[in-house]
Amino acid sequence: MTETPGPDRDDVQDDERVAERAHLLPEEIAAGSDDPxxxxxxxxxxxxxxxxxxxxxxxxxxxxxxxxxxxxR
Known part of the structure; x- marks a missing residue:
């Protein structure tokens, strides 16, 4: 049985990091963001x-x- 290649572990971790960081901080909300x-x-x-x-x-x-x-000086 062959495994179907899935997303690379680093890609998944990067996606999770981006998703977490995309939650704007209060000052970022106040300033606004077109694309968090x-x-x-x-x-x-x-x-x-x-x-x-x-x-x-x-x-x-x-x-x-x-x-x-x-x-x-």
């Missing part, structure tokens, strides 16, 4: 990118680094 699912996919993709390569994304970030905070 697309918004969730983008947020999670950026989060995964920061997790997978923190050094590169920290260099690209426009946010101030804590160690730089005391060096600003």
């Amino acid at each position: 699912t697309a918004q969730a996919e983008q947020i999670l993709a950026e989060s995964d990118d920061r997790t997978d390569d923190p050094e590169r994304t920290q260099q690209e970030s426009v946010q101030a680094n804590e160690s730089d905070a005391g060096n600003r």
